[in-house]
Amino acid sequence: MTVQEPVIVIDNLHKSYGKVQAVKGISMRVEQGEIFGFLGPNGAGKTTTIRCMLDVIRPTSGTLRVLGLDAQREKMALHQRIGYLPGDVRLPGQMTGKQIINYFSRLQGREPVLLDDLVARFDVELKRQLKGYSKGMRQKIGVVLAFMCDPDVLILDEPTSGLDPLLQRTFNEFLLQEQARGKTIFMSSHIMSDVEKVCQRVAVIRKGEIVTIEEVEKLRQKAGQRVTVEFGDAVSPDDLSRIPGVSMVTSHNHAYHFNVGGSMDALIKALSRHEVLRLQAEEAPLEEVFLKFYENPQVETTTTGTR
Amino acid sequence: MATTSISKSIAAPKKRSRGLIITRVSLDNAKTLLGAGAFYILFIALVIGFLYPTLSGINFSSYLTSNAVAGLVGAKLKNVSSFSSLIGVELYSSIYALLWGGIIAFMAGAALPATFENGTLDLALARPISRTRYFLELWLSAVLGAIFLSLAATLSIWLATLFVKNADIDWSWLAIAELIELALMFLASGIGMFFGSFINASRAAGGAAFGIIALAYLMNTFGTLSDKLSWMLKIEPLYYTQGIQALSEHSITGWYPAVLVVAGLVCGIAGLVIFNRRDLPTT
Numbered sequence: 001m002t003v004q005e006p007v008i009v010i011d012n013l014h015k016s017y018g019k020v021q022a023v024k025g026i027s028m029r030v031e032q033g034e035i036f037g038f039l040g041p042n043g044a045g046k047t048t049t050i051r052c053m054l055d056v057i058r059p060t061s062g063t064l065r066v067l068g069l070d071a072q073r074e075k076m077a078l079h080q081r082i083g084y085l086p087g088d089v090r091l092p093g094q095m096t097g098k099q100i101i102n103y104f105s106r107l108q109g110r111e112p113v114l115l116d117d118l119v120a121r122f123d124v125e126l127k128r129q130l131k132g133y134s135k136g137m138r139q140k141i142g143v144v145l146a147f148m149c150d151p152d153v154l155i156l157d158e159p160t161s162g163l164d165p166l167l168q169r170t171f172n173e174f175l176l177q178e179q180a181r182g183k184t185i186f187m188s189s190h191i192m193s194d195v196e197k198v199c200q201r202v203a204v205i206r207k208g209e210i211v212t213i214e215e216v217e218k219l220r221q222k223a224g225q226r227v228t229v230e231f232g233d234a235v236s237p238d239d240l241s242r243i244p245g246v247s248m249v250t251s252h253n254h255a256y257h258f259n260v261g262g263s264m265d266a267l268i269k270a271l272s273r274h275e276v277l278r279l280q281a282e283e284a285p286l287e288e289v290f291l292k293f294y295e296n297p298q299v300e301t302t303t304t305g306t307r
Numbered sequence: 308m309a310t311t312s313i314s315k316s317i318a319a320p321k322k323r324s325r326g327l328i329i330t331r332v333s334l335d336n337a338k339t340l341l342g343a344g345a346f347y348i349l350f351i352a353l354v355i356g357f358l359y360p361t362l363s364g365i366n367f368s369s370y371l372t373s374n375a376v377a378g379l380v381g382a383k384l385k386n387v388s389s390f391s392s393l394i395g396v397e398l399y400s401s402i403y404a405l406l407w408g409g410i411i412a413f414m415a416g417a418a419l420p421a422t423f424e425n426g427t428l429d430l431a432l433a434r435p436i437s438r439t440r441y442f443l444e445l446w447l448s449a450v451l452g453a454i455f456l457s458l459a460a461t462l463s464i465w466l467a468t469l470f471v472k473n474a475d476i477d478w479s480w481l482a483i484a485e486l487i488e489l490a491l492m493f494l495a496s497g498i499g500m501f502f503g504s505f506i507n508a509s510r511a512a513g514g515a516a517f518g519i520i521a522l523a524y525l526m527n528t529f530g531t532l533s534d535k536l537s538w539m540l541k542i543e544p545l546y547y548t549q550g551i552q553a554l555s556e557h558s559i560t561g562w563y564p565a566v567l568v569v570a571g572l573v574c575g576i577a578g579l580v581i582f583n584r585r586d587l588p589t590t
Binding site for chain 2: 017047048051054055056057058076077079080082084086088089090091092093094095103104105106107108109110111112113114145149150155181
């Protein structure tokens, strides 16, 4: 692998199931040491892309390289260095947690060097048969299986699914520690709040096409501020919509809610012409930006974050 | 909840021997099926042993030499009162090729789809395991299951001979009969692996494989009933499975077992090619 080559390179990936095009020519790059979010609604093509990366399904066309290795032709060498967490962790009920860990550690051909740390960190039950495990407990086992042999690249399909908020926080802290150790993490999700805490960049996929690839920080700037103003005099929504940077104006009980992108200067000057009873501004939730991407791909189709 | 921090200097993971871990787990999954098969083999051998003093006095000639019964058991026997003939009818006839061949066909058919159903297929193939190795290890588990049933049959007959007076078992021919049945079960395993390579539900794949063995049994029965239907015999596997003739009459056609083995290889390799080429189902 050359020094400059990104850890994950996907070029013009297509995947069709008969007449159904699940993935339509997506391309992206993920750099070493990056936590990359892959966002999209259910059925958008996230899992299909991940399964192509693992050679569980074969692309119709396009190339996939991970760690400089072709995902199909050199998969044996590649799979020695990756960890995978599937979206729906199902495990054989008759085995215990300890047995399943031994099984997959042997299939990996490596000792599970991180096992003790992971078991302690996520409070994993190993002695019981897996058939008695809840979804969250199975998900914890899935996390252990993905990370235990200390792989260089982690491919995680909706990793926090089924984890309680406390464990989600523990998991996010763990991801950041792994990133600090130089690991590259590619994680899919359909929930923005899951990825915005840990990811540096995100790609949004909708109906098999990449809608945007962007740095999370830039998306935050785009989302701007969520402002609530309560007026003492009559103000029309059209007056507010005409203020530069103001969008998504709604009203409720004499209070107006809207987003402000960029500088607040024009808004403040406009408000000064009215009687303002209450003014509240907070960071706009990224969920709203992503919902726009999910619902309407014409909102923006940039790939400015592609490196 | 305990929290710890990962040490900055984690030793590189040591290599670990894989062994035949996929085969072992697959055999473990099939232990109930194989255990049931072994139990019935033992049960039948012991029952024949206990009943032999009575059975040996019964004249089965007209019964067992009829076309109808010959069709059911898969052979026309000349001497039907010896212990080896009776144990042959019970353990090495086509009825029992149907049952134990069916067990192996079902086991092999279910082996691969079961790993999809229990969620381990994706996780296993995301590790440095080729699809070919995965498939072959599962096939090996079915073949080992067949060997286990053959050994169970030999052991059961030996136990029966401990209390049967004048048991006329020729152990060399018993071994040959066992190898012939093993060849059939190898074919059954190949048929099972073939169906398991493209059917995603374990019971459907196992059932389809068992269905082929059952169909072969029906063809064997009808083919023996009438000369006009004898063409059926040569295109089904039980015709080439002469375990009962080997044990009872010490005669076989030498190349017949090779037909079973080659057919098993063809089925299994076809399954391997399909499994290697297909997209695996989404969980």
